[in-house]
Amino acid sequence: MNSTTTAYGVDGMTCGHCVASVTEEIAALEGAENVTVELVKGGTSQVTVTSAAPLDRALVAAAVEEAGYQLVSAA
Numbered sequence: 372m373n374s375t376t377t378a379y380g381v382d383g384m385t386c387g388h389c390v391a392s393v394t395e396e397i398a399a400l401e402g403a404e405n406v407t408v409e410l411v412k413g414g415t416s417q418v419t420v421t422s423a424a425p426l427d428r429a430l431v432a433a434a435v436e437e438a439g440y441q442l443v444s445a446a
Contacts, residue, residue: 374404375425380415380443381435384408392438393418400430415443 381393390408397406397420405421418435420426432442 374421374423376419376421377425377431379418379420379431379435381408381418381440382415382443383440384410384416385412386410389438389440390416393435393440396434396438397431400426400434402426 384390384393387410390410394406394408397403397418400422402422402424403420403426404423407419409417409419411417420431428442435442
């Protein structure tokens with residue numbers, strides 16, 4: 372089975388709790404298999420998502436917003 376990996380930029384994350392919130396929300400999306408976050412305090416953090424099939428960007432954006440952060444145009 373082939374997985375797909377997509378990187379997203381997320382603004383506003385500053386700590387481990389932020390990382391946990393974003394990871395939890397994205398991991399709850401159907402098809403998401405693995406979520407890793409490279410935290411950049413006060414900047415744009417990189418969130419890498421491995422999924423069974425490409426995830427709808429709007430769903431990822433909604434999950435990030437649910438956690439209280441903003442998806443940026445491109446990572």
